[in-house]
Amino acid sequence: MWKTILRRILIMIPEVIILSILVFLLAKAMPGDPFTGSINPKADPAQIAHLMKINGLDGPWYSQYWNWVVHLFHGNLGNSYQYQEPVTRLIAGRATNTLWLALFTMLLTYAIALPMGVFAGRHEGKLPDTIIRFYTYVTYCIPFFVILVVGIWIFGYVLGWFPTTGSISITASGWLNTIGSRFYHILLPGILGALFSTVNIVQYLRSEVIDAKHSDYVRTARAKGGPTKDIYRHHIFRNSLLPIAAFAGYSITGLLNGSIFTETVFSYPGMGLLFINSISYRDYTVITALVLIYGILNLLGTLLSDIILSLVDPRIRIQ
Amino acid sequence: MPNKIDQQSSISAADLTRLNQEAQSEATPSTARIIWNEFKADRPAMAALIIIVGFILFVMVAALFIDTPKMMETNIMNYFNPPFSAQDWLGADSAGRSIAQQLIVGSRNSIGIALGLTAISSTFGIAWGLISGYFNGYVDWGMQRVYDFMMMLPMLMIIIVLVTIIPHYNAITLTLIFSLFYWEGTSRLIRSRTLAEADKDYVAASITSGTNQWKIIFNQIMPNISSLIIVDTTLSFAENIGVETGLSFLGFGLPSQTPSLGTLIANANDPNNITQYWWTWLPAALEIIVLCLSISYIGQVLRRAADASQRQGMTN
Numbered sequence: 001m002w003k004t005i006l007r008r009i010l011i012m013i014p015e016v017i018i019l020s021i022l023v024f025l026l027a028k029a030m031p032g033d034p035f036t037g038s039i040n041p042k043a044d045p046a047q048i049a050h051l052m053k054i055n056g057l058d059g060p061w062y063s064q065y066w067n068w069v070v071h072l073f074h075g076n077l078g079n080s081y082q083y084q085e086p087v088t089r090l091i092a093g094r095a096t097n098t099l100w101l102a103l104f105t106m107l108l109t110y111a112i113a114l115p116m117g118v119f120a121g122r123h124e125g126k127l128p129d130t131i132i133r134f135y136t137y138v139t140y141c142i143p144f145f146v147i148l149v150v151g152i153w154i155f156g157y158v159l160g161w162f163p164t165t166g167s168i169s170i171t172a173s174g175w176l177n178t179i180g181s182r183f184y185h186i187l188l189p190g191i192l193g194a195l196f197s198t199v200n201i202v203q204y205l206r207s208e209v210i211d212a213k214h215s216d217y218v219r220t221a222r223a224k225g226g227p228t229k230d231i232y233r234h235h236i237f238r239n240s241l242l243p244i245a246a247f248a249g250y251s252i253t254g255l256l257n258g259s260i261f262t263e264t265v266f267s268y269p270g271m272g273l274l275f276i277n278s279i280s281y282r283d284y285t286v287i288t289a290l291v292l293i294y295g296i297l298n299l300l301g302t303l304l305s306d307i308i309l310s311l312v313d314p315r316i317r318i319q
Numbered sequence: 320m321p322n323k324i325d326q327q328s329s330i331s332a333a334d335l336t337r338l339n340q341e342a343q344s345e346a347t348p349s350t351a352r353i354i355w356n357e358f359k360a361d362r363p364a365m366a367a368l369i370i371i372v373g374f375i376l377f378v379m380v381a382a383l384f385i386d387t388p389k390m391m392e393t394n395i396m397n398y399f400n401p402p403f404s405a406q407d408w409l410g411a412d413s414a415g416r417s418i419a420q421q422l423i424v425g426s427r428n429s430i431g432i433a434l435g436l437t438a439i440s441s442t443f444g445i446a447w448g449l450i451s452g453y454f455n456g457y458v459d460w461g462m463q464r465v466y467d468f469m470m471m472l473p474m475l476m477i478i479i480v481l482v483t484i485i486p487h488y489n490a491i492t493l494t495l496i497f498s499l500f501y502w503e504g505t506s507r508l509i510r511s512r513t514l515a516e517a518d519k520d521y522v523a524a525s526i527t528s529g530t531n532q533w534k535i536i537f538n539q540i541m542p543n544i545s546s547l548i549i550v551d552t553t554l555s556f557a558e559n560i561g562v563e564t565g566l567s568f569l570g571f572g573l574p575s576q577t578p579s580l581g582t583l584i585a586n587a588n589d590p591n592n593i594t595q596y597w598w599t600w601l602p603a604a605l606e607i608i609v610l611c612l613s614i615s616y617i618g619q620v621l622r623r624a625a626d627a628s629q630r631q632g633m634t635n
Contacts, residue, residue: 141611
């Protein structure tokens with residue numbers, strides 16, 4: 001077990017190094033330099049050249065890369081040009097917003113998908129199954145941003161049930177009100193995100209349940225005279241649940257990519273919106289940091305899923 | 320000829336003809352015939368197919384008759400013309416440009432990019448999956464590490480960064496940039512099927528008789544997983560429509576003077592547009608929904624045709 005995890009982590013190291021080189025080269029390819037933000041327009045070009053020199057930015061790319069990595073490990077990602085504050089502090093503020101939204105979406109996705117998958121599998125070929133399969137077919141292929149736009153139009157503007165912008169109401173005061181207002185703001189994006197990302201879990205669980213229905217242990221449980229409801233709840237569901245838990249790691253990747261659209265449509269101040277704004281302002285230090293963070297989060301998500309899968313399924317460990 | 324057979328073999332020529340006919344009538348029909356039967360049996364699928372093919376042909380031809388630079392000129396007299404008026408039957412946007420015309424040209428651009436992206440990324444993904452799955456061993460290990468790395472990349476962000484770095488880009492460069500990143504799903508699927516297929520006896524027999532490896536991969540294994548390839552390509556076409564439109568929606572797709580379904584939907588980012596001037600973005604949104612549902616429905620029918628136990632059409 002530990003060998004598998006260790007090997008998996010060893011493979012990760014070169015991936016992270018290549019990612020950081022790629023991000024660094026992309027940042028180099030962008031016009032401008034890290035000091036454009038911290039100087040005023042009247043600054044002497046010689047001064048900038050001096051700053052470049054003392055920060056080791058005048059050498060060949062590999063020595064610059066080394067300096068950048070050393071700074072990275074000291075937690076120094078530079079200053080943001082647009083917001084005039086350290087990138088680490090800026091992103092830390094936005095990251096909590098994104099993570100709350102992602103967490104809520106994920107919990108809701110599971111809350112919707114698990115009963116649906118079991119229900120569809122249990123009533124295979126009957127009306128509920130047909131309805132659920134139609135639902136997964138509809139949600140499978142429609143691009144997510146279209147759903148967000150139509151959703152915010154119907155529920156945010158026409159019906160006026162939900163706020164359409166921001167992460168908290170400006171009039172909110174007191175901790176209870178603050179939490180309530182925050183929750184109210186992630187409700188609509190969370191529901192839309194959850195409703196449209198259940199497909200994988202529902203389909204997987206449905207086929208698992210259908211397979212399990214005809215397996216020997218279920219037949220034994222039935223022969224013993226256990227009530228059907230309990231058989232589904234204690235025998236089939238528990239057996240199908242662990243592989244499903246492994247999906248949690250992979251869904252981080254999807255949620256992060258989706259966060260760019262969600263936060264743009266809902267003007268929700270998280271990392272995705274920060275990225276889009278930074279691109280518009282050519283705020284390179286922020287862009288570099290965000291691409292790196294998203295890449296590493298993706299990697300950790302995959303790692304988490306792989307570890308859960310190898311815990312659950314011994315066959316994966318042998319490979 | 321018949322006499323010759325009579326002399327050489329114990330089966331008479333008449334019997335041989337009869338047996339041949341029997342075998343042909345009982346033989347499995349070709350893939351194309353199975354798919355056609357499936358569409359004939361499922362009327363909604365037939366409707367979806369006609370809608371998609373008809374619509375794509377319509378926008379391709381109609382877009383030829385529209386002068387794009389002239390269409391994109393600002394015409395302040397038509398400022399937010401309401402729909403169903405004599406001049407613009409779908410209304411006009413804040414610059415007085417006809418929504419109907421933008422919709423046609425935009426559909427042409429978006430569908431064209433989706434088709435190109437599907438063609439390039441599927442070809443690459445299929446080749447990648449076949450090679451990776453067939454050779455197994457070190458080749459597969461190396462290719463899988465590349466795959467893992469690509470999966471880790473925050474694709475959307477890297478594409479946006481690339482688009483901002485490249486100074487002059489057009490529809491073709493954009494398609495190529497997308498193709499760099501959207502082949503993984505296909506390659507994974509094809510690889511897992513190829514792994515199973517490469518263990519089968521016909522592959523072993525072919526290897527023993529000394530067939531060239533590439534011939535085995537592309538002439539023998541590939542035709543055997545063709546149904547999977549057809550289904551996957553159709554479904555990725557439906558997904559790829561969302562790729563370019565999504566980036567254009569964010570403002571990083573096609574340049575602003577080239578209309579796309581995404582830029583039309585981006586009109587909804589303005590709170591005034593989304594409520595008062597719904598005609599500037601809603602038709603494009605509905606069009607994407609209908610297109611994706613129809614293509615995906617066709618994909619479901621193809622998947623059914625590929626799986627003998629689920630077919631609805633008569634096989635003979």
